[in-house]
Amino acid sequence: MIRWDAISWRFLRVWRRNFVTFRRIWKVNFLTPLLEPVFFIAAFGLGFAGLLGEVRYGGAAFSYPAFLAPALIAAAVMNNAFFETTYASFVRMYYQKTFDGMLATPLSLEEIMLAEIVWSASKAAAAAAIMLGVLSLFGLLLWPGALLVIPLAFLGGIAFGAIGLFFTGIVPTIEMFNLPIFLFVTPMFLFSGTFFPVSNLPLWAKPLALSFPLYHLVELCRLVCLGRSETVAFLSLGYLAVFAVFFTILALFFMRRRLIR
Amino acid sequence: MSLQAPILEVDGLRKVFRGRTAVDGVSFRVAAGECFGLLGPNGAGKTTTIRMLYGFSPPTAGTVRLFGMDLGRDWRRIRARIGVCQQDNTLDPDLSVEENLLVFAGYFAIGRREAAARAAELLEFFALTPRARSRVMDLSGGMIRRLILARALVNRPDLLILDEPTTGLDPQSRHQVWDRLEKLKASGLSAILTTHYMEEAARLCDRLVIVDRGRILVEGRPGELIRKHVGRQVVEIGGPDGALREYLKEQGLPHDDLGERILLYTAGDDGRVAAVREHFCLRRCTFRDATLEDVFLRLTGRELRE
């Protein structure tokens, strides 16, 4: 049902539409990635300083803030992309009828949906870049390797944006997003090696963490920011890529089924 | 006009939603420069038809050809040449008035400088220039409609598709929209229009169809349809009595009996109508010209839809 031949570079025009609206409130949009890492590092670095010693990870010891910093970026990538293609896309689709308007122009549904996903990834990458800057001020990251976080954020953004748009294609009402957030986003945020190494988990819980795309993004971010990782980089990259492609296809399929009647 | 190839050819168009037929075999042609009307009660299938015309909904059966191209295959080239004014407000509330036009022009791959020039021109044409930087949400209903129209023209279309362009507007705004549409028509733009205002259809449309339950009931020029299905004049007789009813039946005069009122249709000089006016119009009686609304109500009935 997906019309692959209907995808062209025109999708960048839809991307631009989202960029124009983003630019209007850029100060607000930049505030979260600017302040969030400061709050987390302050809370865990200062508040927990006495409780948490060093974290052993990937065969080396790290201060807790250093261990946490790359994961904060990865989690922000997830949140930015996922919330963009769920709540924000749903509002555009259902309340603002933005896509209906676009479908009266030479744009195809596939281009519009692809643009939504790519936009969510761009927004996630922008947030990651800002966080990178802030966290570098704390001296927590390795330069220039940490710059690779930005392309990683884009890839992760595609993965989380795609699964978000897939949910937008199937939820009956906007309130129903609570479900994927409770069952998917929150557990992932807590158990993807974000706050503690997955190697600390009991054996039975490890495969679960391994299936989380956030886990692989966290690992890849740590690799480029700290120089250590507990996964094989190519496998993690491959997993994210396959996840991204799979859910992009599902998102296109279900959005077409939902919108074209 | 009739010598030219039609710019829109619709053949046997059908749309079935989960077993419910919304459009049931509609065929018509629209010539270049023509304004074609699609009238019908609520739920008649107008919007469903329109959506199939610009390739939003895939038809269950039938074909749509625009500018000699097949919509299924050449949808992108066709959409580049049409302007659509949807029934719902699909303006972008996240953008300003001007940005709405600029961003929309982008969807047609119109360059920035050209888009800016067209936006300025269209804002001027629709008297929106002072509100260029306003948020869409701050506009009145009339301004919103005008902006939707402006947006539909940003790609300089060869065919304008209008789904109820004046619904919900006050008389001032409606006349303003009509005025603009007439100017566009005079410049040679073809249009297809749905409306619930018969006055609008009679004023703007060269030709129209009345649809009901997904089927076309009649097709023709507004004036012709009025003469054929109603006549020239209508006599509305309030509080009719048995004697009048008897007389009408006896004489075989075309009329509609609404209980409290009888509408008597006449082609003009008719001695029998004069007799009715003389003998039965003692109480409330109105004489007026026949309108498209009479045609519409005669053909689609008077009971409520949906």
Ligand SMILES: Nc1ncnc2c1ncn2[C@@H]1O[C@H](COP(=O)(O)OP(=O)(O)OP(=O)(O)O)[C@@H](O)[C@H]1O
């Ligand atoms: N997506 C849909 N799914 C199911 N039924 C639909 C859908 N869209 C329209 N219909 C039905 O098809 C019929 C025709 O609807 P349509 O919107 O085309 O009517 P309309 O002539 O535009 O009416 P109105 O004057 O109220 O705008 C209606 O019975 C409507 O309920």
Ligand SMILES: [Mg+2]
């Ligand atoms: Mg309609």
